[in-house]
Amino acid sequence: MYDFIVIGGGPSGCLTAYLLAQSGFHVALFERKKFPRKKLCGGGVSYKASKLIEKIVDLSNLKGRVIEGSYLSYKNRHLTYVGQDKASYSIHRSEFDNELLSKAKMMGCEVHMPSKVFEIEERSKEICVKLNNGSIKKSGFLILAEGITGNLYRHI
C-alpha cells in the first residue's frame, strides 16, 4: 500500500510525485506510455516558470529557441510587437518530461511505465487502482494528473 498513487507522468504528475517523495512519502507513479514519448506542445517556458523549474531540472541541455518578444497579428495584419525584459525560451518537451520523470525516480518515487490505469475505485480508507495487466494497487491518496486526454476523472 502506497501513501500516494500518481496517475500520469506529465509535468503535473512528475512534479507532484517528486515533491511528495522528497517529503518522505511512499509514492508510485503510473504512466501509460513509454518515455520519452511525443507530446504535442509548443514548449514555451516563461522566465518566471523557468526559474522555478531550474530548482529541479537543469534546463541548459533542453533549451531550444530563445523568445525575446511576441508579434500580435489579426487576419494576416501585423498589429503590435511586445518585447520582454527577461527572455523566455522553448524546451524540447519529450526530453523535458523524461528528465522530470527521472528526477522523481531519483527522489524515491516508484515509476511504472508503460502501465495504463483503467479503473479507480474509492473505498472508505483506501483507493484501489486497476492496471491493464490485471493487478490492483492501493494507496491512501490519489493524484490524478492524466492530462486533457484522460477520462479517469469520470470514475471519481
Ligand SMILES: Cc1cc2nc3c(=O)[nH]c(=O)nc-3n(C[C@H](O)[C@H](O)[C@H](O)COP(=O)(O)OP(=O)(O)OC[C@H]3O[C@@H](n4cnc5c(N)ncnc54)[C@H](O)[C@@H]3O)c2cc1C
Ligand atoms: C498544441 C499545444 C501547444 C502547447 N504549447 C504550450 C506551451 O508552449 N507552453 C506551455 O506551458 N504549455 C503548452 N501547452 C499545454 C501543455 O502541453 C499542458 O498544459 C501540459 O502538458 C499539461 O501537463 P499535465 O502533466 O497536466 O498533462 P500531460 O502532459 O498531458 O500528461 C498526462 C500524462 O498522463 C498519462 N495518462 C493519461 N491517462 C492515463 C492512464 N489512464 N494511465 C496512465 N497514464 C495516463 C498520459 O500518457 C500523459 O503522459 C500546449 C498544448 C498543446 C495541445
